[in-house]
Amino acid sequence: MGAATNVVESKEARLPRQVKGALQCLASEWDDIVDSKALQVIPIKGAMTNEVFQIKWPTRGNDTSRKVVVRIYGEGVEVFFDRDDEIRTFEFMSKYGQGPRLLGRFPNGRIEEFLRARTLSAADLRAPDISALIAAKLRAFNELNMPGQKKVWLWDRLRKWLDAAKRLCPLEEAKAFQLEAFQDEISMLEMKITGPHQCIGFCHNDLQYGNIMIEEETKSITLIDYEYATYNPVAYDIANHFCEMASDYHTETPHIVDYSKYPGLEERLRFLQIYLESSGKKPGEKEVQQLAEDVDKYTLASHLTWGVWGIISEYVNEIDFDYKVYAEQRFQQYWKQKPQLLGSS
Structure with a gap:
């Protein structure tokens, strides 16, 4: 029941400051990004447990953009599972090429690779x-x-x-x-x-x-x-x-x-x-x-x-x-x- 699905464009979505900081830090490592602070936030609808966002940055040339997924953990849901176990599983999957790569973490969430798949x-x-x-x-x-x-x-x-x-x-x-x-x-x-x-x-x-x-x-x-x-x-x-x-x-x-x-x-x-x-x-x-x-x-x-x-x-x-x-x-x-x-x- 915890899914990320339909993308709904919204430039108004507010991300907590610590999340923006983690994203800017990640983007500053990529030399094709025009401005690490010029990120577009798109909420992804259909999640049942977390808040999920697609993040885009404009890149130099080719009209392309860099994308990542941000997952902010839902409050109170630790009653359902152990978040440390879930992170371990995610890291294991990521390491063996089974799922998206883990790109960054912050206290109540993480940044994941954007999969070019539907x-x-x-x-x-x-x-x-x-x-x-x-x-x-x-x-x-x-x-x-x-x-x-x-x-x-x-x-x-x-x-x-x-x-x-x-x-x-x-x-x-x-x-x-x-x-x-x-x-x-x-x-x-x-x-x-x-x-x-x-x-x-x-x-x-x-x-x-x-x-x-x-x-x-x-x-x-x-x-x-x-x-x-x-x-x-x-x-x-x-x-x-x-x-x-x-x-x-x-x-x-x-x-x-x-x-x-x-x-x-x-x-x-x-x-x-x-x-x-x-x-x-x-x-x-x-x-x-x-x-x-x-x-x-x-x-x-x-x-x-x-x-x-x-x-x-x-x-x-x-x-x-x-x-x-x-x-x-x-x-x-x-x-x-x-x-x-x-x-x-």
Whole structure:
């Protein structure tokens, strides 16, 4: 849910002085820039956690400009993830050419390389050729050997977020959301959908369209924004990506989820086939089927995760988004799908 997408021009955007200072310092190292202070600030819409800006400087000749991305961290969001871990992940990715390079840091944010690629739209996720590229890229991402404990973080994180939601939420609201019931639901899910056959990998955990970029000429895919990235069952990462196909954050009602857009069985199986094949071995039918079943069940964990995230965000986030209504929809989907997927009421 933390994405950078549509660019909206605005010369009025105000950057904190320390950020401007860091940008001018960076620009003064480039000898093709006319004036390091003559920067244009363009807010990038669609971010759910941070404020994101594109920064441009005019350069000498060729009508070109130097561009970077500035990310100012949202306040209060440290309840969701450890910012130091996220920076370590970002630096690791940057070092191994997996994402944008880190160009500078300031106390509450960073400056990143501007990728000359376009951010995907909601419709792109459904395009078979692009979906195939995402499947292969996700497999490569899941196989990265990242520093840190290679254990499942999903359930601990969910319990921690639930505690935070209960702390922030007024009693009446907590009752309406049935927050008390979720402690048992998390334990039940962990017991029922965790299996020894499951593959644990480094997961993005937030693979919505705004966190995926494509370089049109080379057709290379880059995954960005690693705030929520941890080790987890890869089936959860895929399930979360499928759930994101029901959202479009660039409509008049970005918080409304349309589950009629959730991919059908054929589309899901095609994605899983490509995901498994991209490691170089042809998977057996049984392997594809098993992963498909696991992914279906992990959609329940995705609904709970982002539902609880929505409740917390309502109280800690300044971004104009109806987090509460979003949370309601994710919880409704959880209760609706649970009997179908787990065979229990």
